[in-house]
Amino acid sequence: MAGERRAVEESKKVRIGVIGLGKLGILHTGLVNMIPRAELAGLADINKQLAKYVQQSGLKAPFFSDLGQMLGEVPLDAAIVCTPASANLGIAEKCVQAGLDVFIEKPLAHTFEAAKRIAALVSQKEVVHATGYLFAHMGLFKKAKSLLEANVIGAVHRFRSSMYTSEVFGRKKGWVYDRSQSGGGVVINVASHLLYLLHWYFGPVRSVFAQAKNIYLDVEDAASVIFECGRDVVGSLDTSWSVPGYRLPYIDVRVEGDNGTLELNNDYIKLYLYKSQKGFAKEWTTIYKIDLPVTSKFELGAEGLYEEDQDFVDCCLDRTSPAVTWQDGLEVQRLIEAIYRSAEGRAVVGLEEVE
């Protein structure tokens, strides 16, 4: 039943199944419902008890506790996968085999090996594939990318970055904190968003040197990383989910170039230019997120989530490549793997060594 491409062309609506109804899965069901050219056609979660929630939530789509049954019974064009990372490979295999286009919430997988196998699934198939690195869809981060691409601050020499949140101050339960299910701690679960951004802005990375610290959990609670990128760019990242005073994850990226500096965080971009460049005045210019035009027709959960799903749906219809593909997801996973290997071996790890 699934993967009947012809049906997409006729109806011009992408019939989507959401797999995994945790926090993000529930948000994606709502978002899919609000995208005019998408139809929420099926819901799957191994927890059978969620059937009652689905029934009373107002969602019209049928619920399945067996993914195979959903794929067999419901005509679908695409799937959005929001399960614990360790489940992604098995689910991706089934979905691709069923001929579906697939969006996988970040990270692509819990290990580099699993991520490689996921990316390989689409090497021979015409499948639209996306990874849920949200920053690619947020207006301020897109603006910073355009400024860097336009060489406003000139050739980049180096960057410093950080991502902190106040989440772990003692033992925690849940799959996110279990290495066998999530793949690690703050690096893979939180800082992977920033790693995507750094890969997008400054990639490819050539080598990393990392140190990680377990404070409360069996997975790392904090990490510091030095990067060597192409074009002689060096950079750093510091991350922790055990720092007080951060209600929400907060990023800070400071870039130094020939013409000046660019500072980026959740709230604004601040440029300092030695002389006027490309329409920007000498010295300080601040671009607040608030001042950027509203680009999404709807918001649920977080800025960028609607745009992310909209991009996936558009690409399914147009047979084009989403902003963040599985290949991008794999490159971030390679970076994560290099960081973990470096931290464990206390040595510089070249990205070419991670195969």
Place this chain on the structure above:
Amino acid sequence: MTMGLEKLILGSNAFEGVSYISRTQALHYMEHFAKEDNIVAILEAANSLGVRAFMCSNCPNIMAALQKFPKAGQLSLLPVIPNAYEYAMEASEKGVLGAVLTKAKGFSMYQKVRLGLRALTKIKSVISKDVLDLLLELIHFELAGFEKYPLGGVVLHGQVTDLALSSGNPDILTIFQDLVRDSYEVEPILATHNFGVLLPQLIEWKIKIPVLGPLNQKGFMMRPSKDECEKLIEESGYTIIAKKVLAGGRLTPEEAFPYFQGKKVESFVCGIGSVPEAYHTFSVAKSALKI
């Protein structure tokens, strides 16, 4: 005791450490308003200008400030429920239902017996119950902390409203509306980050209820567009309450309030970060809006 909606409403974003301008400002708010006396000072300033309505969540520092504020009995409180931030933090560890379960552990014995929640350590014991019944109990539970203060209305958090909207679920909104009107005898209010999407849907669902949405001269957070939101303000006939009036701090009160002259907006929520800001903002608002 019940009171109607007032024109100017003090908001609590700053008290909860929220800033749209910078991390520096957010950190300042967090540290400054961790001391409840600093919240009391702003309640005093607002009160001296005749602003007696206060929209807030049940954060510990805010509840402590209400305890200390001598004129709390004269306030018109508008609690925002549930405390979505608290649930979101819990949900990352325990899942969405686990977060609800944690909250349910605080239910009174009477509530537990009503719901049959005897084995509260097991998620399945909760989710096998009627989800909407559980919602009712959660509303009562969240409002329990406010019971000694006069209520001017009860606000459903935007995350819940928008989730109900996107799920196509009018039942949650109807239940909330009926419960607040019947049990608390005040106006239910729906907060949203999708004003221009919610309002047409409410009209279609025939749910007539005040709506609290981001409305400002800059168009900040006005979805799907500033034009569509403005058209709805004029034509919908709904009671409309504006938040993000100062566009997250990017507009001065002098720039912000004239935009609303002649617009069919009932009330205005303004978050305030300092005593001078309270005097400045509310004075300009009263003058511009002819209150």
